[in-house]
Amino acid sequence: MYRRSFLKGLLWFISARIFSRNGVTRAIASTNPDTTATTHANGKSIIKGYDPTRHRYAMGIDVDKCIGCNRCVEACTVENDVPPEPFFTRTWVERYVIKKDKSVHVENISNGSDGPKERLEEADILRSFFVPKLCNQCENPPCVQVCPVGATFSTEDGVVLIDSERCIGCGYCIQACPYGARYLHPKTRTADKCTFCYHRIVKGMLPACVEVCPTGARVFGDLKNRASRLVRFERMNKIHVLKPHLNTHPKVYYADLDGEVR
Amino acid sequence: MSPESFHTLYKLLGSVSGFIYPNELEIRWSILIVVYPYVTGLVAGAFILASLVKVFNVKDVQPVYRLSLLTALAFLLVAPLPLQAHLGRPERAYEIFLTPNLSSAMAMFGFVYAWYLMGVLLLEMWFEYRRDLVVWSREEKFPMSWIYWILSLFSRDVSERAVKFDMKAVRTITIIGIPSAFLLHGYVGFIFGSVKANPWWSSVLMPIVFLMSAIVSGIALVIVLYMVLIPLKGGKIDMKCLDTLTSYLFYAVIVDFSLEALDFIHRLYESEESIQILGVLIADKLMISLVVIQILLGMLIPAGILVAVKSMKFDPELRKLLYFVSAILIQIGIFSTRWNVVIGGQLFSKSFRGLTTYKMEMMGVEGLLVALVFLILPFIILGVLVKIFPPWKASELGEAKTS
Numbered sequence: 001m002y003r004r005s006f007l008k009g010l011l012w013f014i015s016a017r018i019f020s021r022n023g024v025t026r027a028i029a030s031t032n033p034d035t036t037a038t039t040h041a042n043g044k045s046i047i048k049g050y051d052p053t054r055h056r057y058a059m060g061i062d063v064d065k066c067i068g069c070n071r072c073v074e075a076c077t078v079e080n081d082v083p084p085e086p087f088f089t090r091t092w093v094e095r096y097v098i099k100k101d102k103s104v105h106v107e108n109i110s111n112g113s114d115g116p117k118e119r120l121e122e123a124d125i126l127r128s129f130f131v132p133k134l135c136n137q138c139e140n141p142p143c144v145q146v147c148p149v150g151a152t153f154s155t156e157d158g159v160v161l162i163d164s165e166r167c168i169g170c171g172y173c174i175q176a177c178p179y180g181a182r183y184l185h186p187k188t189r190t191a192d193k194c195t196f197c198y199h200r201i202v203k204g205m206l207p208a209c210v211e212v213c214p215t216g217a218r219v220f221g222d223l224k225n226r227a228s229r230l231v232r233f234e235r236m237n238k239i240h241v242l243k244p245h246l247n248t249h250p251k252v253y254y255a256d257l258d259g260e261v262r
Numbered sequence: 263m264s265p266e267s268f269h270t271l272y273k274l275l276g277s278v279s280g281f282i283y284p285n286e287l288e289i290r291w292s293i294l295i296v297v298y299p300y301v302t303g304l305v306a307g308a309f310i311l312a313s314l315v316k317v318f319n320v321k322d323v324q325p326v327y328r329l330s331l332l333t334a335l336a337f338l339l340v341a342p343l344p345l346q347a348h349l350g351r352p353e354r355a356y357e358i359f360l361t362p363n364l365s366s367a368m369a370m371f372g373f374v375y376a377w378y379l380m381g382v383l384l385l386e387m388w389f390e391y392r393r394d395l396v397v398w399s400r401e402e403k404f405p406m407s408w409i410y411w412i413l414s415l416f417s418r419d420v421s422e423r424a425v426k427f428d429m430k431a432v433r434t435i436t437i438i439g440i441p442s443a444f445l446l447h448g449y450v451g452f453i454f455g456s457v458k459a460n461p462w463w464s465s466v467l468m469p470i471v472f473l474m475s476a477i478v479s480g481i482a483l484v485i486v487l488y489m490v491l492i493p494l495k496g497g498k499i500d501m502k503c504l505d506t507l508t509s510y511l512f513y514a515v516i517v518d519f520s521l522e523a524l525d526f527i528h529r530l531y532e533s534e535e536s537i538q539i540l541g542v543l544i545a546d547k548l549m550i551s552l553v554v555i556q557i558l559l560g561m562l563i564p565a566g567i568l569v570a571v572k573s574m575k576f577d578p579e580l581r582k583l584l585y586f587v588s589a590i591l592i593q594i595g596i597f598s599t600r601w602n603v604v605i606g607g608q609l610f611s612k613s614f615r616g617l618t619t620y621k622m623e624m625m626g627v628e629g630l631l632v633a634l635v636f637l638i639l640p641f642i643i644l645g646v647l648v649k650i651f652p653p654w655k656a657s658e659l660g661e662a663k664t665s
Contacts, residue, residue, distance in 0.1 A: 085268060085271070085272075086275065086284065087271050087275070087284055087285065087287040087288055088284075088285065089284045089285060092283075092284050094281075104615075105281075106280075106281035106613065106615055107281065108281070108283075108284050110284070111284055133283070142457075142458065142459060144365075145365045145366065146365075146366050146367065146368065146457075147363050147366055148358050148362065148363055148366045148368040148369035148371070149354075149357040149358055149361050149362070149363060149369070150361050150362075150363040151357075166354070166357060166361070167350070167351065167354075168349050168350065168351050168352075168354045168355060168357055168358065169349050169350015169351045169354075170345075170348075170349055170350070170368065171290040171291060171348075171350070172366070172368050172453075174285070174290050175290065175291065175457055175459070175460065175607075175608075176457055176459055177459060178458070178459035178612055179283070179612070180282075180283025180284070180285050180286050180611070180612055180613070181283075181285070182285060183285040183288070184288075184290060184350055186263035186267075186268075187263075188350075189263075189350035189351050190350055190351060191350075246458055246459065262612075262613045262614060262615070
């Protein structure tokens with residue numbers, strides 16, 4: 001009798017694991033900064049009436065508007081429980097300085113994770129600009145392709161998320177991401193990255209980084225909504241994406257991106 | 263993550279050269295992931311050597327047939343351990359079986375591994391040893407007699423017909439086993455070779471280079487083990503076997519070297535966007551491990567020694583010494599190959615503008631000590647296996663003595 005109920009339980013367990021792959025509930029639960037039972041319940045109430053098939057989220061970056069203030073990085077850290085250490089981050093800002101001799105100096109001005117800084121003479125500088133970076137929420141994401149357990153997945157509304165309760169922490173997605181957008185969270189020991197603040201956007205709010213940007217360098221919107229700011233941004237600018245040759249089809253669109261940016 | 267790890271990473275901040283993305287400072291795939299392809303390579307190599315006897319009828323290497331199978335098994339049992347230890351959440355490893363993502367190369371690990379262990383290696387060994395197990399279960403005293411009886415799965419039939427069937431089964435399994443061994447290690451190469459984000463890894467040649475280096479390391483290991491175990495067992499080394507083994511080793515080294523040279527020349531000639539940072543990577547970070555250890559010590563010198571031995575008539579004692587030295591050098595070289603692929607591929611930034619540094623832990627889970635345990639453990643397992651399933655009959659050791 002016991003054996004029968006055990007086998008029955010095992011069968012239920014396995015089939016439940018196999019068939020509970022995608023879905024918004026899982027998405028909300030996996031992105032909420034504090035994943036407790038109550039937030040799972042909240043997650044369900046949040047998504048009531050929310051239809052992911054009617055949205056397609058993306059972000060625009062107006063390179064010329066970024067002043068390198070780093071408020072986006074701070075907001076992201078607070079909003080998403082990003083570790084304070086400078087070698088784990090969901091978003092960062094790079095400063096590019098192209099000198100008159102055509103040499104390129106790149107620096108991460110957000111958390112100082114690269115080497116010692118070099119002081120550059122103003123007279124030598126040809127042009128300089130800031131480039132905010134984050135997960136590119138690819139249409140064809142290599143991280144989703146390689147994840148051995150399907151913990152990383154694409155949602156119907158176009159966001160790549162990680163189910164931290166399924167991730168085994170193998171790090172294959174970190175290796176596969178061409179943009180260095182992923183890290184292994186030191187507390188959860190699972191992969192972590194930008195989620196476009198999924199827990200906010202399904203409520204109709206903006207991602208934290210977009211909300212705090214003082215110059216409007218980050219533009220967030222819904223590609224399926226013609227009235228969206230992002231659609232206008234796409235219409236008004238020459239758009240480029242990072243590493244297009246890798247065929248990842250990023251959904252972070254850069255306006256006026258310099259050819260030196262990788 | 264321990265405070266020591268943070269401390270190490272903070273210290274590494276100072277040794278970054280150029281620009282790297284912030285999340286790239288930490289080398290995610292550590293020494294344990296170097297050990298994994300090294301150990302798997304030894305499994306595949308040892309098995310392919312064993313198949314020379316059964317499929318290609320290379321009678322000269324018959325004395326190492328059973329040793330090769332035992333070596334493959336000992337290393338195969340350890341192969342998943344470094345992976346398991348490396349996981350951020352090792353307690354969830356079972357997910358890879360329950361919800362495998364079919365588009366992931368890594369998801370196939372469990373299935374490839376299980377197939378190779380159960381479908382190929384254990385099955386072949388059982389048929390190969392079945393007759394002996396029956397005989398030993400009769401000859402030995404309790405409890406070994408019982409152990410052998412259980413291991414023989416309670417079979418009693420040692421008739422000529424039954425033994426003939428065993429041999430036929432062994433041959434069939436070996437024929438299936440060769441592509442399986444290719445799959446086992448070619449697949450490991452594919453895990454790296456299919457990462458398009460990483461130009462150091464992304465190469466269609468990666469699986470085949472992994473496979474050839476696996477064959478090299480497997481043969482070299484069996485040579486070392488044969489030369490150590492036979493004198494310990496009181497036998498005499500069969501020089502004909504050793505000469506043939508080292509000839510195969512030499513051919514494998516040449517093919518492996520040619521493939522790696524092709525890969526190198528191809529990259530250099532195509533001179534893609536990443537070529538500069540890869541050049542800096544080799545010059546600044548991999549000069550010792552790639553140029554000195556992998557190419558010079560691990561390939562050119564042993565290949566040179568083998569050419570000298572084959573072309574000149576050295577006496578057997580000197581030949582043995584030179585073979586032994588070559589096999590050891592090759593072994594170090596192949597370990598270095600794995601290191602250069604796994605660690606080397608993470609040292610440069612995917613922005614192609616800078617390099618990070620790898621500082622190996624000593625005592626931690628992903629440290630040197632644990633890696634050494636995973637490298638020594640297969641030898642202990644092999645020791646036990648050799649005790650339970652003697653690879654040589656007393657008559658074989660005796661024959662060698664008199665020859």
